Amino acid sequence: MPSFSRSATPSELPQANSVNTVISLRDIKTQCHICGMRSLCLPVGLSSDDLQQVSALVDCHIKLKKGETLYRTGTPFTALYAVRLGSLKTTVLAEDGREQVAGYHMLGELIGLDGIGSGHHGCHAIALEDTEICVMPFEQLEALARELPTLQHNLHQVLAQEIVRDHSIMLLLGSMRAEERLAVFLVNLSDRYCRRGYSSTEFVLRMTREEIGSYLGLKLETVSRLFSRFQEDGLILVQGRAIKILSPDALRALGGQQSPAAAESA
Amino acid sequence: MPSFSRSATPSELPQANSVNTVISLRDIKTQCHICGMRSLCLPVGLSSDDLQQVSALVDCHIKLKKGETLYRTGTPFTALYAVRLGSLKTTVLAEDGREQVAGYHMLGELIGLDGIGSGHHGCHAIALEDTEICVMPFEQLEALARELPTLQHNLHQVLAQEIVRDHSIMLLLGSMRAEERLAVFLVNLSDRYCRRGYSSTEFVLRMTREEIGSYLGLKLETVSRLFSRFQEDGLILVQGRAIKILSPDALRALGGQQSPAAAESA
DNA sequence: CGACTAGTTGAGGCCAGTCAATGTTGGTGG
DNA sequence: CCACCAACATTGACTGGCCTCAACTAGTCG
Numbered sequence: 276m277p278s279f280s281r282s283a284t285p286s287e288l289p290q291a292n293s294v295n296t297v298i299s300l301r302d303i304k305t306q307c308h309i310c311g312m313r314s315l316c317l318p319v320g321l322s323s324d325d326l327q328q329v330s331a332l333v334d335c336h337i338k339l340k341k342g343e344t345l346y347r348t349g350t351p352f353t354a355l356y357a358v359r360l361g362s363l364k365t366t367v368l369a370e371d372g373r374e375q376v377a378g379y380h381m382l383g384e385l386i387g388l389d390g391i392g393s394g395h396h397g398c399h400a401i402a403l404e405d406t407e408i409c410v411m412p413f414e415q416l417e418a419l420a421r422e423l424p425t426l427q428h429n430l431h432q433v434l435a436q437e438i439v440r441d442h443s444i445m446l447l448l449g450s451m452r453a454e455e456r457l458a459v460f461l462v463n464l465s466d467r468y469c470r471r472g473y474s475s476t477e478f479v480l481r482m483t484r485e486e487i488g489s490y491l492g493l494k495l496e497t498v499s500r501l502f503s504r505f506q507e508d509g510l511i512l513v514q515g516r517a518i519k520i521l522s523p524d525a526l527r528a529l530g531g532q533q534s535p536a537a538a539e540s541a
Numbered sequence: 542m543p544s545f546s547r548s549a550t551p552s553e554l555p556q557a558n559s560v561n562t563v564i565s566l567r568d569i570k571t572q573c574h575i576c577g578m579r580s581l582c583l584p585v586g587l588s589s590d591d592l593q594q595v596s597a598l599v600d601c602h603i604k605l606k607k608g609e610t611l612y613r614t615g616t617p618f619t620a621l622y623a624v625r626l627g628s629l630k631t632t633v634l635a636e637d638g639r640e641q642v643a644g645y646h647m648l649g650e651l652i653g654l655d656g657i658g659s660g661h662h663g664c665h666a667i668a669l670e671d672t673e674i675c676v677m678p679f680e681q682l683e684a685l686a687r688e689l690p691t692l693q694h695n696l697h698q699v700l701a702q703e704i705v706r707d708h709s710i711m712l713l714l715g716s717m718r719a720e721e722r723l724a725v726f727l728v729n730l731s732d733r734y735c736r737r738g739y740s741s742t743e744f745v746l747r748m749t750r751e752e753i754g755s756y757l758g759l760k761l762e763t764v765s766r767l768f769s770r771f772q773e774d775g776l777i778l779v780q781g782r783a784i785k786i787l788s789p790d791a792l793r794a795l796g797g798q799q800s801p802a803a804a805e806s807a
Numbered sequence: 808c809g810a811c812t813a814g815t816t817g818a819g820g821c822c823a824g825t826c827a828a829t830g831t832t833g834g835t836g837g
Numbered sequence: 838c839c840a841c842c843a844a845c846a847t848t849g850a851c852t853g854g855c856c857t858c859a860a861c862t863a864g865t866c867g
Contacts, residue, residue, distance in 0.1 A: 445633070449714050763824075
């Protein structure tokens with residue numbers, strides 16, 4: 276029994292028909308305006324004409340199979356990447372070789388931003404499942420941003436939101452206890468799936484316990500124990516990587532967050 | 542004996558003559574091209590003409606006394622701020638009220654970036670000493686960036702470098718032990734002072750043990766103990782907030798970094 | 808079917824947190 | 838100038854949460 280019920284979970288979405296490896300397909304032209312992730316991606320709020328120009332900018336797609344790498348630390352930075360399908364992790368590594376997951380990225384999210392600063396990527400980006408990527412050459416994107424103020428501002432927002440996100444992770448890593456961290460992690464995933472039209476209470480994790488731990492500054496055993504305890508306490512149901520959230524509010528409270536309802540009345 | 546020797550440390554630089562509080566001074570017009578921090582600030586690599594335009598953009602300066610706030614979480618975002626003199630800390634706070642230092646910012650650094658995403662600042666910015674700030678209205682900055690590709694790219698770089706910086710802090714918080722964290726912190730300060738023309742081995746901390754701990758995900762007692770231990774081990778000399786680094790290489794090694802010399806030969 | 812990876816669970820240890828007492832420093836006003 | 842106070846810092850004793858090490862289970866793939 277890999278899943279609890281047969282409601283659509285992200286794992287059951289149509290997958291990229293893994294033709295093979297990295298393949299450019301200019302023929303199958305990108306059409307941002309029919310992309311379901313438009314409202315979460317770079318072209319939010321662009322006019323139809325402008326959207327066309329952004330579409331034209333996407334010069335190829337990349338298909339990655341599970342475990343394949345989009346870019347590595349040190350790879351010259353040339354483009355920004357939008358996740359069209361699937362999901363990835365990014366990992367940073369210390370000089371002494373230690374590696375840590377810096378983020379999990381799903382549909383509609385932009386990655387590769389870290390490369391802008393130095394011209395070389397500062398992390399690895401690895402597919403957690405079969406994944407499809409829109410490639411946006413950065414020079415051209417910058418040029419277009421000079422023409423389209425809305426696009427320019429969107430780009431700035433995406434960059435700044437990444438900073439805000441990182442700050443909240445720093446807060447998590449610096450001042451939360453293990454159970455709080457995992458609760459925040461689950462609530463965060465739940466919210467993001469929800470925003471993409473999936474169930475907020477049932478989903479399948481795409482990463483191992485070790486990867487979760489790495490992201491949260493914990494060891495895999497600790498993560499495993501916490502999953503068990505959350506289940507004992509009736510907060511969630513765990514079946515391997517399949518998660519069902521039984522008490523979203525309690526989980527939010529554990530993570531030090533108000534429930535959306537409570538926040539509204541506040 | 543507040544300091545070890547009489548060589549110039551940052552604490553002894555000419556301070557802003559604390560006229561009073563927040564004051565706009567259009568009369569004393571900004572001149573980026575005579576600013577010593579130019580090479581570390583936004584206008585790196587701009588032509589003389591372009592520099593003039595950026596100068597014109599700085600519509601006022603703000604003077605802050607120690608402890609005063611530049612902006613708070615939730616303050617509407619209108620401008621980016623460049624540190625002209627002095628230093629600040631930024632702190633993020635969790636919904637439950639916990640607060641954590643997210644960064645220390647000195648001469649030539651740009652802050653306020655986090656506000657771009659949502660239109661409201663996501664952290665507090667508080668002066669650690671008497672401080673002077675260049676205010677750059679963001680709308681105008683965006684407009685100018687559309688005209689000057691170099692400025693545009695610089696802005697992107699500043700944003701992206703902040704992301705990279707945050708990633709390395711996440712690595713620190715997620716996978717380093719206390720002594721490694723403090724070593725990294727000291728080496729980082731040392732490098733930044735050095736880049737600004739100050740001594741890399743002698744400086745005066747602008748923040749309390751508690752603030753250091755907050756930044757590093759440690760308690761103040763732990764920070765204090767570590768300072769003592771580093772001193773016992775002959776790595777540094779500590780005299781309250783005055784720090785003298787005796788063995789930069791050993792400190793770097795503790796932080797898991799190669800010394801610059803070793804890195805060169807590698 | 809064996810080898811391998813991922814996950815669970817237990818026992819014990821250690822690093823950093825907590826609590827508490829004491830010392831030091833810098834600023835203020837008599 | 839010195840006494841006083843508050844904020845900051847140091848140090849010790851103890852605790853506890855998470856890590857480490859290890860054994861075991863479940864599922865997967867050749």
